[in-house]
Amino acid sequence: MSWKYCWRCGAQLSVNAIFCIRCGVKQPSLPDEELIAEVYKIKEQLEKLRENLVRGIISEKSYEKIKVELEDKLNRLREKIKEKIKSIKEAAQELMRKKEELNDELELVKARFSIGDLALQQYNTIRLKLEKDIEEISKHIERGKLKLERLEKLLQ
C-alpha cells in the first residue's frame, strides 16, 4: 500500500484518502499532492535523523552527511514549489482581470436595460450568463488561494 501525508498536520494517510484521519482536513488532488507528500516525508526523515543522533544510534559524521543530502533535496523541492506559487499567482491575476471585465460588462448591460435599450428577456439572459461566469471565476480564484496557502505553508 502506498501512502501520502496530510498537507496540514503531516499524518500518514492512505494514498486514496480524501480527508485526513487525524485533523479532518480535505486532501488536495493531484498533482501538488506528490510534491507536498515528498516535502513532509523529508521533514520527517530529518526529524528522525536528529532523534537518532540524540539517542546515539548514528554517528555525528553519518548524521551530517545524510542531513546535507536531505536538505539539498528539500531545497530543490522548495524551488519547484516557488515556481508553482509564481504560476498560480500569475493565473490568479489573469482571473481577476477577467472577473473585472465581466463585472464591467454586467454594469453596462444593467445601464442599457435601465434606459430601455434591452428587452427584459434579453437582459435577463445576458445577466444570468454573466453572473454565472463571474461566479465560476470567483470559485477558480478561491481554489487558487487555497492552493497557494497550502504551498506557501510548505516553504515555512
Ligand SMILES: [Zn+2]
Ligand atoms: Zn491532518
